[in-house]
Amino acid sequence: MGSTTVTGYSIPQKALHWMMALLILFNLIFSDGMEHWNRLMRRGEPITPDDIASANIHAYVGIAVLVLCLVRLCLRLVQAVPEAPADEPPIARLVAKVTHWAFYAIFLAMPLSGIGKYYFGNDIAGELHGGPIKLLLWALIVLHILGVLVHQFFWRTNLLRRMA
Template sequence: MTGTRRYNAVAMTLHWLIAIAIIGMIFFGWWAGDLPNSTQKLNYFQIHKSVGLTILVLSVARLIWRLTHKTPPYPEQMKAWEKTAATAVHWAFYVLIIAMPLAGWLMVSSSPLGIPTRFFFLFEWPHLPILPGLPRDTKETLDAVFENVHSKMAWVILALLALHVGAALKHQFVERIDLLQRMIPIPFSKK
């Protein structure tokens, strides 16, 4: 497969950094959420929020990169509906990798607890405007809505991930379409 049929290094780096961070964050968030309330739990959530904001920044950068750089074509052996489905899943991921950390930021900003976000314990990351100044009952309602949306997106991401990885492996190993070369950083050959 030629270099023009592969994503460039920036796209690959952002893809793998964001993918690993999101998967880790989902399980870390679930684990930390089940801990008893303590200072340590608050510190874990400061890390969770910091990584989430980093994912948001990287995801916006990835979307900008995607909109300004041509992607390699799908292999000709893929059926038209498979290409359409793959494109739809990719765009769903773009929406989710931005919407999920944004929902977390909205949740933190509307929390009636008003706990500041200490970005990797270095400085205070601001809450989104307007939300912290709302009446307590409104903040409680919004906080619950944003928390629900944030947590449900984790399940959607995991379902899409299973579909994405399953399809890639099917194309690569069942249909023998050299698809993984597009996004695997180290080229390999079937030969």
Template sequence: MASKPVRSGYNSAQRVIHWLTVIIVAAQIAFGDSVSAVERAMREGRTPDGFDAGMANAHFWGGISVLTLTVLRLVIRHRDGVPPPLATGLQARLATASHHLFYVLLILMPLTGLVAWYVLPAAGAVHELGKPVLIVLIAVHVAAALWHHFVTRDTTLTRMLRGPR
């Protein structure tokens, strides 16, 4: 996942993909339990509730969308690079590690979900383990962005909001 530094902010494609992914992942987290409800109804020989069936379907396509957007984002990142980190030392290494973990999760979560649904239901346990990790990582990411914006008063957050200047 090598990246080459570019302007002071992320380009418009990177920003759009980031915020689309945020919206889809939030919905995935909010409605992911509908998949379990549909599976339970099917195991018990019942017709799944219409809302749960719809949300499970949306979760499936949301996962495909997250996977597609993440791969596209990595391609653009490789092609266009990213702004250099504003932090240094341990803080920069932690930021890099957390971004890499995001990419791993945003690829593995959809893949394990697909494998669980179509091939090996036991992969669902691995898929579900990713949810709390992703939630904690999101919380740390948001806290770090707010820290940079309000405490260190650098442009870390605005680079993803406004792009290059």
């Protein structure tokens, strides 16, 4: 019984990656409804059904990210992932591995902290959600994109085709 080397991501893994990317970017860019709801709550001002609807969109997208992350983790365990390109320097392999697992941690922490604030009124969770976790997520997104670009155009490993 031989072992099989995984050379690319499966279609479900690719679909989950891109769905999550779009949902996460949506929530990062269009968070006004939730921020407006939060300002009204802090000031004790009246909240309209439209305010709640706008905040709910942000919350539901975040919950979708949480669910998709759990599915993605299960697929990762069942289907495995491709090895790093052979020419990749060891330090870059380590950075990639740490970055990917940090993404998973944030994909869990971000929605859970949002749930803690929105549904349970936990202000500490809200501060973490809109502060350090959000900042770290943006930093990881930039690092991830830079890593792909370095692979594609400097090392010429054509890494992008594995997820495209």
